[in-house]
Amino acid sequence: MAGVTFNERTNLLTENIYQYQLQDVEEGNYFRSMFEYTSVPKVAFNNRVVPMQTPEEIWVTDTTFRDGQQSRSPFTVKQIVDLFKLMSRLGGPKGLIRQSEFFPYSDADREAIEQCMGLGLKFPEVTTWIRAAEQDFALIKALGIKETGILVSASDYHIFRKMNLTRAQAMDKYLGVVKDALAMGIRPRCHLEDVTRADFYGFVVPFATELMRLSRESGIDIKIRLCDTMGYGVTYPGVALPRSVQGIVYGMTHLAEVPSGSLEWHGHNDFYKVVTNSATAWLYGCGAVNATLLGLGERTGNCPIEAMLIEYAQLRGTDDGIDFPVITEIAEYFEKEIGYPIPFNTPFVGSNFNATRAGIHADGLLKDEEIYNIFDTAQILNRPATVMVDKFSGLAGIAYWINAYYRVPKEMLMDKHAPIVAQMKELVDAQYANGRNTAMGPRELRTMLRELDPALHDKLTSLHRKDKEIYW
Numbered sequence: 001m002a003g004v005t006f007n008e009r010t011n012l013l014t015e016n017i018y019q020y021q022l023q024d025v026e027e028g029n030y031f032r033s034m035f036e037y038t039s040v041p042k043v044a045f046n047n048r049v050v051p052m053q054t055p056e057e058i059w060v061t062d063t064t065f066r067d068g069q070q071s072r073s074p075f076t077v078k079q080i081v082d083l084f085k086l087m088s089r090l091g092g093p094k095g096l097i098r099q100s101e102f103f104p105y106s107d108a109d110r111e112a113i114e115q116c117m118g119l120g121l122k123f124p125e126v127t128t129w130i131r132a133a134e135q136d137f138a139l140i141k142a143l144g145i146k147e148t149g150i151l152v153s154a155s156d157y158h159i160f161r162k163m164n165l166t167r168a169q170a171m172d173k174y175l176g177v178v179k180d181a182l183a184m185g186i187r188p189r190c191h192l193e194d195v196t197r198a199d200f201y202g203f204v205v206p207f208a209t210e211l212m213r214l215s216r217e218s219g220i221d222i223k224i225r226l227c228d229t230m231g232y233g234v235t236y237p238g239v240a241l242p243r244s245v246q247g248i249v250y251g252m253t254h255l256a257e258v259p260s261g262s263l264e265w266h267g268h269n270d271f272y273k274v275v276t277n278s279a280t281a282w283l284y285g286c287g288a289v290n291a292t293l294l295g296l297g298e299r300t301g302n303c304p305i306e307a308m309l310i311e312y313a314q315l316r317g318t319d320d321g322i323d324f325p326v327i328t329e330i331a332e333y334f335e336k337e338i339g340y341p342i343p344f345n346t347p348f349v350g351s352n353f354n355a356t357r358a359g360i361h362a363d364g365l366l367k368d369e370e371i372y373n374i375f376d377t378a379q380i381l382n383r384p385a386t387v388m389v390d391k392f393s394g395l396a397g398i399a400y401w402i403n404a405y406y407r408v409p410k411e412m413l414m415d416k417h418a419p420i421v422a423q424m425k426e427l428v429d430a431q432y433a434n435g436r437n438t439a440m441g442p443r444e445l446r447t448m449l450r451e452l453d454p455a456l457h458d459k460l461t462s463l464h465r466k467d468k469e470i471y472w
Contacts, residue, residue, distance in 0.1 A: 003015075003016070004016075009053050009253070009260075009285070010051070010053065014254075016254070016255070019209075020201050020202075020205040020206050020209065020255060020256075021206055022167060022168060022171060022202070022203065022206040022207070023167065023199065023201075023202030023203070023206075024166055024167050024168040025156075025167065025202070027160075028156030028157070028159065028160035028161070029156050029199045029202070030156060030157060030197075031197060031242065034243065035197060035232075041232060041243075043234055043236065043239060043243065044239070044240040044243075045236070045238045045239055045240055046238065046239075046240040046241075047238040048238060048240075048247070049237055049238055050246055050247060050250035050254075050284065051250070051284075052246075052283050052284055053250070053253065053260075053284060053285045054282060054283050054284070054285070054315075055260035055261070055282075055285060055286070055287045057261070057287065058282045058286075058287055058288070058289075058312065058315075059095070059096050059097070059098045059287065059288055059289075060091070060096055060097050060098065060288065060289055060290075060291055060305055060308050060309065060312070061097070061098055061099040061100070061101070061124070061264060061288050061289070061290045061291070062087060062097055062099065062100040062101060062124055062290075062291065062292065062293070062305060063100075063101040063129075063266070063290055063291070063292055063297075063302065064083065064087075064100070064292040064293045064296060064305075065080055065083075065084075065100065065101065065102050065103070065112070066101040066102060066103055066128075066129050066149075067101075067266075067292060067296075067297050067298065067302055068292035068293065068296035068297050068302060069103070069296075070297070070298055071296055071297050071298050071299075071301065072296065072340070074108070075112075075338070076108075077108055077111050077112045077115060079337065079338055080112040080115075080116065081112065081115050081116055081119075082333065082337070083293065083330070083333065084100060084116045084119070084121075084124070085119065085121070086326055086329060086330050086333065087100065087124060087293070087305070087330075088119075088121045088123055088124060089323050089326045090305075090309070090322065090323050090324075090326040090327065090330070091123055091124065091309075091322065091323075092319075092320065092321030092322045092323055093321045094320050094321050095122060095123030095124065096309065096312065096320060096321070096322055097123060097124050097305065097309075098123055098124055098125065098288070099124050099125045099126075099127050099147070100116070100124040100125070100126060100127070101127050101128065101129055101149060101290075102116075102126060102127070102128050102129075103128070103129060104128045104130065104136075104139055104140055104143060104145070110143065113126055113128075113143055113145075114143070117143075117144065125146070125147070126145065127145065127146075127147045127148060127149065127189070128140050128143075128145050128147075128148045128149065129148065129149040129150075129151075129191075130148050130149070130150065131151075132150055132151070132173075132174075132177040134180065137180060137181060137184050137186065140186065141184055141186065145186070146186065146187060147186065147187035147188075147189055147223070148181065148186055148187075148188065148189065149189040149190075149191050149225065150174075150177055150178065150181065150188055150189065150190055150191065151191050151193060152170075152174040152177075152190045152191060152192055152193070152207075153170070153192075153193040153194060154192040154193060154194055154195045154198035154203060154204055154207070154227075155193070155194035155195070155197040155198040155199075156197075156198070156199065156203075157194060157197055158193060158194055159203075167199075167202070167203050171203070171206075171207050171210070174190070174207065175210060175211075175214070178190065178211065178214060178222065179214065182214065182218045182220050182222075185220070187220055187221055187222070187223065188220075188222050188223070189222075189223040189224075189225055189264070190211060190222065190223065190224050190225065191225045191227050191266070192204065192207075192208075192224060192225065192226055192227055193227045193229050194227065194229045194230065195226045195227055195228065195229075195242070195248060196228045196229075196230070196232040196233045196242050196243050196245075196248070197230070197232060197242055198242055199242070200241045200242050200247075200248065200251060201241075204248075204251075204252075205251060205252075205255050205256050208224060208252055208256035208258055209255075209256045209257070211224065211256075211258075212256060212257055212258060215262075221261075221262055222262065223262045223263070223264060224252065224258055224262060224263055224264065225264040225265075225266050225290060226248060226249070226252070226263070226264065226265050226266065226281070226286070227266045228245075228265070228266065228267040228268060228277060229268060230268065230270055231267065231268040231269055231270030231271045231273060231274065231277075231300065232270075232271070233245040233248075233267060233273060233277040234271075234273065234277075235273070235276055235277060235280040245265075245277045245280045245281055245284070246280055246281075246283070246284040249263065249265070249280075249281050249284040249285045249286050250284055250285060252285075253285040259287075260285050260286065260287040261287045261288075262287070263285065263286045263287055263288070264286065264287070264288035264289070264290050265277070265278055265281030265282075265286045265288070265289050265290065266290040266302070266303075267281075267289075267290075267302065267303050268297060268298070268299065268300060268301070268302060269295065269297075269300040269301050269302070269303070270299060270300050274295070274300075274301075274302065274303045275303060275304070275307045275308070275311065277303075278291070278303045278308060278311075279308070279311050279315070282311075282315070283315075289303060289308050290302070290303070291303040291304060291305040291307075291308050292304065292305060293305050293306070293330055293334075294306070294330075294331070294334060294340075294342065294346070294349060295307070304348075306327045306330070306348050306349060307347065307348065309322050309324070309327075310324075310348065324380045324381055325380075325381060325382040327348055327349060327381055328349070328381050328382045328383050330349070331349035331350075348381065352388060353383075354373055354374065354377045354383060354384075354385045354386065355385070355386045355387060355388050356372060356385075356386075356387050356388070356397075363394070363396035363397075363416070365385060365387065365396075365400050366396045366399055366400045366403075366415065366416065369385055372385070373385040384404045384407070385404065386400070386401065386404045386405070387400050387401050387404070388439040388440075389401050389428060389439060389440045389445060390428075390432065390438075390439045390440060391428070391429065391432035391436075393428070394416075394425070395416035395417075395421050395422065395425055396416045398416075398421050398424050398425050398428065399414045399415055399416045399418060399421045401445060402414055402420075402421070402449070402460070405442060405445070405446075406460040406461070406463055407463060408460065408463060409463065412463075420449065420452060420453050420456060423452050423453075424445070424448055424449065424452065427448055427452075428440065428448075
């Protein structure tokens with residue numbers, strides 16, 4: 001409302017005397033000073049800084065089976081159900097993975113929805129993404145879906161060039177679809193596609209203001225998903241709209257009065273900024289961050305769920321019941337059951353994310369793991385720090401590999417002076433002297449140790465219980 005009002009987020013009186021109206025321009029605004037297309041996009045600054053207003057509650061939503069699935073071969077129904085159950089465990093009893101988004105169109109899609117809903121899990125809630133068509137609303141209503149995403153493209157690139165509409169026509173069309181959803185008692189989640197190239201004051205804020213008016217009138221929560229479709233969002237202090245993540249989020253909560261709990265950020269990683277952008281959205285007032293397992297998604301992918309849960313723990317100082325070892329189970333499921341090769345250096349899930357090759361680093365790990373490991377990955381992720389054994393590993397690297405692979409208890413830890421370590425190093429060095437140029441795998445090293453010292457091998461193997469077998 002216009003005038004001076006009390007802001008419950010800041011507990012201060014706030015002046016908001018300007019009401020933004022739709023600017024129905026004849027030609028689209030393509031921000032050519034930033035997006036020339038024939039050159040790398042530019043980052044402009046206006047030195048306007050907005051305050052951080054982190055919501056009391058923040059969480060993650062999932063789009064692995066919608067946006068994530070668009071980048072790869074379709075999951076089977078069994079794979080979807082298995083991953084859904086793993087996500088439920090990962091998010092913990094507080095449901096920090098609150099919702100999961102599905103397509104509802106094929107027989108397999110609907111079977112997966114029905115099986116996931118039939119599990120009776122409180123979290124994540126099953127939601128959908130549909131076209132703006134009457135038959136689609138009827139379809140999801142029959143499935144018992146309570147919330148659905150609806151595409152409402154925000155930038156003039158889409159409004160003028162893709163849909164051949166004016167801004168007024170686009171807004172009228174979008175609001176009509178939202179009213180249809182409300183009439184059927186379905187919570188609409190409006191996906192503002194390409195918001196980081198949209199005219200914020202001329203279209204985004206007026207449209208969001210109208211959505212909030214409909215929400216108040218209907219008594220049904222209307223959600224807004226801010227889609228950084230091309231990954232243009234940036235977080236530098238004082239950066240100008242439309243690329244400012246914090247500016248967009250602040251503007252939605254302050255100017256359009258969208259509650260934090262109704263606001264969601266959906267980012268892509270085209271410029272390597274997806275995790276930082278998503279965390280910044282949280283910090284400045286967005287309740288939810290939309291993400292996928294392993295960051296699956298079109299082009300460079302979406303924000304990884306596992307990254308945002310780690311980010312959550314860093315920002316909150318608590319895990320709030322997140323079952324972090326499930327991250328390792330999910331990674332193993334993707335590689336072994338789905339056949340999806342995870343890049344080896346992917347944080348938290350790649351085979352080498354906490355591995356080192358350098359002998360000097362291995363020596364540091366052997367003396368004190370904390371020197372070269374980001375946190376206790378063995379306890380938190382069930383992924384002990386390890387070394388890649390090659391010509392650079394040295395005695396320390398081989399000793400550390402034995403201790404880590406076999407989970408050797410503290411009282412039996414080997415140091416680099418153990419005879420078996422020197423014997424293995426001699427064999428390793430011989431391979432590289434003969435021209436080898438790849439790292440040695442666990443199976444090779446295990447065989448080498450068994451041939452050199454069968455008794456020691458059997459003893460260590462008995463310690464290496466199957467229930468503690470490590471992912472890598």
